[in-house]
Amino acid sequence: MAKKAVVTGGAGFIGSHLAEKLQNRGYYVVVLDDLSTGKRANIDRVLKNNSVEFVEGSVTDLPLLQKLFGGIDYVFHQAALARVPFSIENPLSANEVNITGTLNVLLAARDNKVKKIVFASSSSIYGDTDVLPQHEAMFPNPLSPYALTKLTGEYYCSIFRDIFKLDTICLRYFNVYGPRQDPHSQYAMVIPAFISRALSGTPPVVFGDGEQSRDFTFIQDVVNANIRAAESNATGVFNIGSGRNITINQLAELIIKLLQKDLGPVYDKPRLGDVKHTLADVSKAEIFGYKPEWSLEDGLKEIIVNSGGES
Numbered sequence: 001m002a003k004k005a006v007v008t009g010g011a012g013f014i015g016s017h018l019a020e021k022l023q024n025r026g027y028y029v030v031v032l033d034d035l036s037t038g039k040r041a042n043i044d045r046v047l048k049n050n051s052v053e054f055v056e057g058s059v060t061d062l063p064l065l066q067k068l069f070g071g072i073d074y075v076f077h078q079a080a081l082a083r084v085p086f087s088i089e090n091p092l093s094a095n096e097v098n099i100t101g102t103l104n105v106l107l108a109a110r111d112n113k114v115k116k117i118v119f120a121s122s123s124s125i126y127g128d129t130d131v132l133p134q135h136e137a138m139f140p141n142p143l144s145p146y147a148l149t150k151l152t153g154e155y156y157c158s159i160f161r162d163i164f165k166l167d168t169i170c171l172r173y174f175n176v177y178g179p180r181q182d183p184h185s186q187y188a189m190v191i192p193a194f195i196s197r198a199l200s201g202t203p204p205v206v207f208g209d210g211e212q213s214r215d216f217t218f219i220q221d222v223v224n225a226n227i228r229a230a231e232s233n234a235t236g237v238f239n240i241g242s243g244r245n246i247t248i249n250q251l252a253e254l255i256i257k258l259l260q261k262d263l264g265p266v267y268d269k270p271r272l273g274d275v276k277h278t279l280a281d282v283s284k285a286e287i288f289g290y291k292p293e294w295s296l297e298d299g300l301k302e303i304i305v306n307s308g309g310e311s
Helices: 013-023 062-068 084-089 091-111 144-163 190-199 219-231 248-258 284-288 296-306
Strands: 004-008 027-034 052-056 074-077 117-124 167-173 206-208 236-240 264-266
Touching: 004 013, 013 027, 013 074, 013 219, 027 062, 052 084, 062 091, 074 091, 074 219, 084 091, 084 144, 091 117, 091 219, 117 144, 117 219, 144 167, 167 219, 190 248, 190 296, 219 236, 219 284, 236 284, 248 296
Parallel strands: 004 027, 004 074, 027 052, 074 117, 117 167, 167 236, 206 264
Antiparallel strands: none
16 A cells, blocks of 8 residues: 655645655655745646546645545645745745744644654754754754744654654755746845846846855755655754855855856845855765765756757
C-alpha cells in the first residue's frame, strides 16, 4: 500500500519539486496550496497522474487540515509567506500564516495520528554572526518577523514532540535555488533575479556592497533531505545547506560568465533584515543520510537551461 503525504505549499517552488519526487517514489500525494504565491502551472505535470491530488486551501483553515490529514503518513510543511522584506512590511500576515498556520498543521497532525511532520525552517534564525559555519547549537538571533516566525515554528514542533509524542523534524534551509523560482516577484530571490536580468541584457542589481556571502543550496538536495528526514528516525533541528558559500559579487560574476554576457552589476541600498553571511555546517544531518550533491555551477547551468538560456 502506497505511503500517503501532504505537501503544504505544494504548488510553490520547493513544494512542487517535493511533490514530484514523492510521486516518483510511489507516494500518494495531496498538494495543499492557496495559490497566493504558488502556481498551478508548477504542478500541472504531476496532476496528470492519479496519485497526486490538488486541494486549493490555506493552512490557516484548521477544519480543512483536520479533513485532509486523515490516513496521512507524513506532512511536509512548506507553506509560508517566505520573504524577509515582505514580513517587515506585513508582520501580521506573516504571523498568521507562518505561526498560526504551523500550529494548525501540528494540531491536525496530532489529532489524525500522522507519523511525522517535516517543517521547513530557515537559516535566517541565526541572524548576523561572526561564527562560521553556522551550527544548530548556536543561540538564535532572528532579525526579521520572518526569521522569528520560523524560530517559533521550531519551538512549536519541539513542544508537540515532547508533550504530544508527535514526531517532528525541522530543516533549516540555506538559500534554496533552482528551476521554478519566480524571477519577477518584488521579493525575488537573488539567483533567478540575476539570471532573468542577465538573459534580457540587463545588469544584475546587488543590494549593498555585494560582499555579503551566502550558502546556496540546490533544490534537488533540499528535496532529497526532506524525504530522507521523513523516512528516518531522526527528530529535532538540522541545517540543510551546501557547506560552501560565495559572495554576491562573485555570484553575479559567475552568472554573467556562464551566460557569456558583457555586463556588470549595479548597486542599490542594503535591504532591511538581511544578514551578512551564511554558511551551513551540515554534519549533523548526516545522521539521516543527507549529503549535498550539487555544485553551484551545475545548479546554475540547470536553471539556465530551464530558462531557455544556453548551458
